[in-house]
Amino acid sequence: MKAAIYPGHGAPVLIESLPDPAPGPGEVLIRVARCGICGTDLSMTKGGAWDFAPGSQFGHEYAGEVVALGRAVSRLAVGDRIAVLPSVACGHCPGCAHQNNVLCQAAEGSLMHGFAEFARVPESLAVKLPSVLSLTDGALIEPLAISLYGVRHARMQPGDNVVVLGAGTVALYAIYWARRLGAGRIVVLSRSERRASLVLQMGADHFVTYGDKDVAEVIEKLGGTADVVFECAGAEGMLAKAILHAGPFGRVVSLGFCTKPDMMIPALAAYKCVNLQFLVGYSMKEFLYIADQMDKGHVDPKTIVTNCVPLADLPGTLDRLRSDNQETKVHVTMT
Secondary structure: OEEEEEOOOOOOOEEEEOOOOOOOOOEEEEEEEEEEOOHHHHHOOOOOOOOOOOOEEOOOEEEEEEEEEOOOOOOOOOOOEEEEOOOOOOOOOOOHHHOOHHHOOOOOOOOOOOOEOEEEEEHHHEEEOOOOOOHHHHOOHHHHHHHHHHHHHOOOOOOOOEEEEOOOHHHHHHHHHHHHOOOOOEEEEEOOOOOHHHHHHHOOOEEEEOOOOHHHHHHHHHOOOEEEEEEOOOOOOHHHHHHHHEEEEEEEEEOOOOOOOOOOOHHHHHOOOOEEEEOOOOOHHHHHHHHHHHHHOOOOHHHHEEEEEEHHHHHHHHHHHOOOOOOOEEEEEOO
């Protein structure tokens, strides 16, 4: 099979021929249909401190069709279309006690094999897609789950005013879920107006560009201060900005996963009694909910998909996405 391999140390991604995998006990083999390119795929293949290991396969936003069954598989059948929760877990450590596989401290192996023609997947981490969902939908369940996990943990109450910092995939889906789960007014801030119309389509009431007076502008558009601020940009300075936009006893939820030091002034948060929360990952509960409810929302989540490229074009596409571009979510197709 063809698969993407990261050589490490910032070297260009390669498309190599690997032996076709075979499913083991409790596993299924899927023919991968689509895999989304995530911001972590860009940041962890450029030679930084948070890189994938040399020689790694990668790709975690994927869906495909079951083509073979391992021994003791009982729930799935050949021909089923599935999305994949791409984090393995031991099931016994303190991280696993929270049902968030990303927090597992003793996981062995990886399911980040989405940029490949075939992948072995434990049946327990495969989510069967309802007939109303496409494989394109399936490849969006993982990023949708990140934002749903964040919005649920924000303890948002119906009618709460919400601010979202950023306009990338996690931000767009945070808007989507905040609107579906009962937010009052939603204001989104970003440095560029490029996705302003998409932000509104996802459910925001207003779009504001960053500036010296954006706090006052946001308060005016919200009709008050923010109850919840979702930091989805993952860039230096965003935590401080989120605290500025939070109202008294507001909740700041960081989903941006910034990997560099980010300065903030704790006293500014303290004088508002701001609750600051950092989140990563999701649980199977989010995946199952999305698979069941995805077609019932106020907008089609596939709206954010702006391009599809073949696997052979992945290395060049990664380079292109690291510079100025007009894309939002790019999917890689294997056929």
